[in-house]
Amino acid sequence: MNQTSQMTVSDEVAIEITNMNKWYGTFHVLRDIDLTVQRGERIVICGPSGSGKSTLIRCINALEEHQKGKIVVDGTVLSSDLKNIDKIRSEVGMCFQHFNLFPHLTILENCTLAPIWVRKTPKKEAEETAMHFLEKVKIPEQADKYPGQLSGGQQQRVAIARSLCMRPRIMLFDEPTSALDPEMIKEVLDTMIELAEEGMTMLCVTHEMGFARQVANRVIFMDAGQIVEQNEPEEFFNNPKSERTQLFLSQILGH
Amino acid sequence: MSDTHAQTVAFVRETEIPQSPPPALEAGAVKWVRENLFSGIFNTVLTLLALYVVVRFAIFVFPWFYNGVWEASSRKECLDILREAGKGTGACFAVLVDRWDHLVFGFKYPQDGYWRILLAFLLLIVAAGPALFSSLPRRMLLFTAFYPFLAFWLVWGGSLWLPLTILGLIIATMLVFRLISSQIPVNIRQIVSGVIGVICGAGLAYLLFIGAQELVFIANSVGTEGMIAPIAYGVFWIMAIFAFVFCVPMGIFVGYAIYNSYEDGGLVSIVASLLFGYLAFVYLLSPIWMALNSIIPIELQAVASRDMGGFMLNMLLGTICVSLSIPLGILLALGRQSPMPLIKGVCVVFIEFIRGVPLITLLFVANVMLAYFLPPESNFDLILRVIIMITLFSSAYIAEVIRGGLAALPKGQYEAADSLGLDYGQATRLIILPQALKISIPGIVNVAVGLFKDTTLVSIISMFDLVGMIRGPIQNSTEWTSVYWEVYGFGAMLFFVVCYSISQYSQWLERQLNTSHH
Ligand SMILES: Nc1ncnc2c1ncn2[C@@H]1O[C@H](COP(=O)(O)OP(=O)(O)OP(=O)(O)O)[C@@H](O)[C@H]1O
Ligand SMILES: [Mg+2]
Numbered sequence: 001m002n003q004t005s006q007m008t009v010s011d012e013v014a015i016e017i018t019n020m021n022k023w024y025g026t027f028h029v030l031r032d033i034d035l036t037v038q039r040g041e042r043i044v045i046c047g048p049s050g051s052g053k054s055t056l057i058r059c060i061n062a063l064e065e066h067q068k069g070k071i072v073v074d075g076t077v078l079s080s081d082l083k084n085i086d087k088i089r090s091e092v093g094m095c096f097q098h099f100n101l102f103p104h105l106t107i108l109e110n111c112t113l114a115p116i117w118v119r120k121t122p123k124k125e126a127e128e129t130a131m132h133f134l135e136k137v138k139i140p141e142q143a144d145k146y147p148g149q150l151s152g153g154q155q156q157r158v159a160i161a162r163s164l165c166m167r168p169r170i171m172l173f174d175e176p177t178s179a180l181d182p183e184m185i186k187e188v189l190d191t192m193i194e195l196a197e198e199g200m201t202m203l204c205v206t207h208e209m210g211f212a213r214q215v216a217n218r219v220i221f222m223d224a225g226q227i228v229e230q231n232e233p234e235e236f237f238n239n240p241k242s243e244r245t246q247l248f249l250s251q252i253l254g255h
Numbered sequence: 256m257s258d259t260h261a262q263t264v265a266f267v268r269e270t271e272i273p274q275s276p277p278p279a280l281e282a283g284a285v286k287w288v289r290e291n292l293f294s295g296i297f298n299t300v301l302t303l304l305a306l307y308v309v310v311r312f313a314i315f316v317f318p319w320f321y322n323g324v325w326e327a328s329s330r331k332e333c334l335d336i337l338r339e340a341g342k343g344t345g346a347c348f349a350v351l352v353d354r355w356d357h358l359v360f361g362f363k364y365p366q367d368g369y370w371r372i373l374l375a376f377l378l379l380i381v382a383a384g385p386a387l388f389s390s391l392p393r394r395m396l397l398f399t400a401f402y403p404f405l406a407f408w409l410v411w412g413g414s415l416w417l418p419l420t421i422l423g424l425i426i427a428t429m430l431v432f433r434l435i436s437s438q439i440p441v442n443i444r445q446i447v448s449g450v451i452g453v454i455c456g457a458g459l460a461y462l463l464f465i466g467a468q469e470l471v472f473i474a475n476s477v478g479t480e481g482m483i484a485p486i487a488y489g490v491f492w493i494m495a496i497f498a499f500v501f502c503v504p505m506g507i508f509v510g511y512a513i514y515n516s517y518e519d520g521g522l523v524s525i526v527a528s529l530l531f532g533y534l535a536f537v538y539l540l541s542p543i544w545m546a547l548n549s550i551i552p553i554e555l556q557a558v559a560s561r562d563m564g565g566f567m568l569n570m571l572l573g574t575i576c577v578s579l580s581i582p583l584g585i586l587l588a589l590g591r592q593s594p595m596p597l598i599k600g601v602c603v604v605f606i607e608f609i610r611g612v613p614l615i616t617l618l619f620v621a622n623v624m625l626a627y628f629l630p631p632e633s634n635f636d637l638i639l640r641v642i643i644m645i646t647l648f649s650s651a652y653i654a655e656v657i658r659g660g661l662a663a664l665p666k667g668q669y670e671a672a673d674s675l676g677l678d679y680g681q682a683t684r685l686i687i688l689p690q691a692l693k694i695s696i697p698g699i700v701n702v703a704v705g706l707f708k709d710t711t712l713v714s715i716i717s718m719f720d721l722v723g724m725i726r727g728p729i730q731n732s733t734e735w736t737s738v739y740w741e742v743y744g745f746g747a748m749l750f751f752v753v754c755y756s757i758s759q760y761s762q763w764l765e766r767q768l769n770t771s772h773h
Binding site for chain 2: 063087092093094102113117118163
């Protein structure tokens with residue numbers, strides 16, 4: 001075992017999802033999802049393509065609307081009230097598969113935009129914070145470049161720094177490394193591991209099983225819109241209970 | 256060699272052979288000509304053919320320019336001068352000299368006021384600077400905001416206090432908006448919201464009630480005789496009943512909606528500032544500017560809109576309509592994307608309607624039809640009507656161009672903005688529009704250039720812009736009848752200079768905004 005998965009998890013509830021269902025038109029994407037995440041917990045979500053992993057974490061910050069059930073984030077109930085949604089979004093950071101940096105702004109401006117406009121932080125202070133987090137993801141020297149001038153791995157680290165500048169209490173990652181070349185994956189994962197070690201609450205959709213073993217408290221396996229199995233990483237990888245999980249693991253670990 | 260190469264490996268070269276220039280056939284002009292003009296038999300034939308046409312054209316046109324007569328008082332005199340000099344062909348540029356003022360300023364604008372137009376034009380360049388070039392100091396934008404009022408005074412004349420008072424009232428309206436939306440404490444805003452809610456609710460209910468009575472009156476005057484009248488009678492009565500039934504509930508609904516917005520202040524501040532602006536313009540504008548003018552009169556000779564003409568009129572219409580239709584186009588494009596069906600519907604209907612109608616029809620409507628609908632005593636300026644029509648027309652096209660830009664943005668940009676907690680206004684202003692507008696620049700410039708050239712259509716509704724001037728007063732005069740090439744060529748040149756500058760500017764802007772250096 002390694003040290004990170006032993007880190008303390010508080011009793012405080014960060015996210016509580018009860019009996020949540022979602023449809024795209026008539027297509028039932030998410031069925032009866034129940035999930036409670038404690039503050040400081042690090043959760044890895046995996047599953048076959050199209051199983052609804054992205055949809056699930058996008059429901060948490062209301063990028064997708066759920067039709068049934070209840071989602072409580074940080075004590076705020078997600079409803080269609082715009083004020084609640086904006087509040088939750090400013091507390092929950094998100095990193096996307098394709099980074100989604102703002103190409104017309106410099107790296108520094110990407111990082112200071114939301115603090116200045118949403119948090120009303122003075123520009124100078126926002127820039128200091130931004131530089132702090134850019135140093136943390138080890139690219140302070142790129143601050144004045146534009147996203148188009150950076151490599152994929154650097155862009156993803158900027159995206160992480162951009163989210164962190166809002167000082168979120170929860171971070172969501174949607175396959176942050178799957179658009180990257182192998183040599184860049186490590187630099188992004190290292191950043192995420194560091195974040196985990198600081199006790200950030202994280203929900204991460206990824207197929208990086210090494211990362212899951214190293215930092216996750218819990219691995220969740222989804223299939224066809226349902227949570228099929230969830231367990232601690234060791235148990236999950238060594239003794240998967242359901243057949244579906246065994247098949248999936250044999251496929252992705254097999255080569 | 257250098258220290259780093261202390262252990263030299265035999266097969267590694269350390270010095271570069273000096274570069275030798277490429278052979279003449281591979282460099283510069285010769286290479287270009289060979290590759291582009293004579294790269295095959297077919298290309299060679301085409302090149303020679305084109306060369307022949309160009310040379311023949313030059314032989315034909317050049318003497319025409321070269322022999323051109325610049326001083327004469329009529330076309331006949333021109334021809335005489337050419338004949339005396341024994342020259343077969345020659346242009347009669349004297350018309351440009353003779354009618355220069357008319358071509359540029361129109362034939363009714365007072366001559367001692369030409370400096371006003373020139374000054375307005377020079378200041379336009381200063382005012383447009385900071386809007387077009389972001390490297391200029393941002394503080395100059397203050398002058399840009401002030402410019403329209405100054406230019407209005409310079410071109411139309413009258414009292415300076417009129418535009419200044421309008422400016423003052425606009426600023427006051429914005430202050431009212433600021434005051435109510437963010438500066439007063441919530442509990443006072445609650446009271447204000449209540450008062451404004453009651454005023455607007457009662458006002459709306461009253462208007463609907465009057466409208467209902469009006470409808471009953473119309474229904475009764477239509478009567479029930481004949482084939483169609485009973486239907487109209489029924490329809491008007493149904494509408495009247497609706498208005499009667501809903502006047503109070505609608506009033507309460509709207510009033511309550513205004514009151515209910517007291518917490519974040521959005522709706523109440525908009526309604527309150529609009530109300531204030533309306534009342535101020537109706538009741539305060541004329542007393543204030545007249546009073547100020549009687550204390551310190553600052554006046555220029557007033558010029559009626561009818562007296563504007565020449566290329567100046569094209570420039571006037573072009574700049575005003577372009578600068579109004581871009582913001583309007585942005586709003587329409589955003590409205591068309593709105594999830595709210597009412598807003599979306601209005602924008603779609605407007606855009607599709609305008610795009611389905613030729614500009615010339617709209618101009619006729621502006622010229623003739625509006626006069627029927629407006630009360631006879633309202634002297635609703637013809638130029639103003641034309642400006643409104645051209646602006647509506649081009650804003651519909653610009654909206655479609657911008658919609659293309661919005662659609663070209665990856666969905667991830669919207670999601671990233673949302674996930675950072677930016678609200679709709681912030682996301683639109685800071686993330687979406689800058690990128691969408693950048694994509695839309697070529698399209699917008701295309702519309703702007705087209706619009707500028709389309710301003711010559713006003714010659715058809717008997718306004719004397721550059722083309723109207725040439726077709727009317729100049730070619731109908733006894734001296735200059737049947738002078739075509741010189742005047743139209745001159746007009747084409749003026750338009751070309753302006754349009755080409757716009758297109759060069761847009762290409763420069765695209766290069767400036769290009770931040771993706773892959
Ligand atoms: N906007 C949409 N409209 C309709 N169906 C959608 C939409 N977005 C996703 N889906 C469907 O919902 C299902 C779940 O999609 P989701 O993106 O959550 O899968 P995923 O588990 O993240 O897959 P992947 O590993 O490929 O990213 C898929 O079958 C997909 O086709
Ligand atoms: Mg996905």
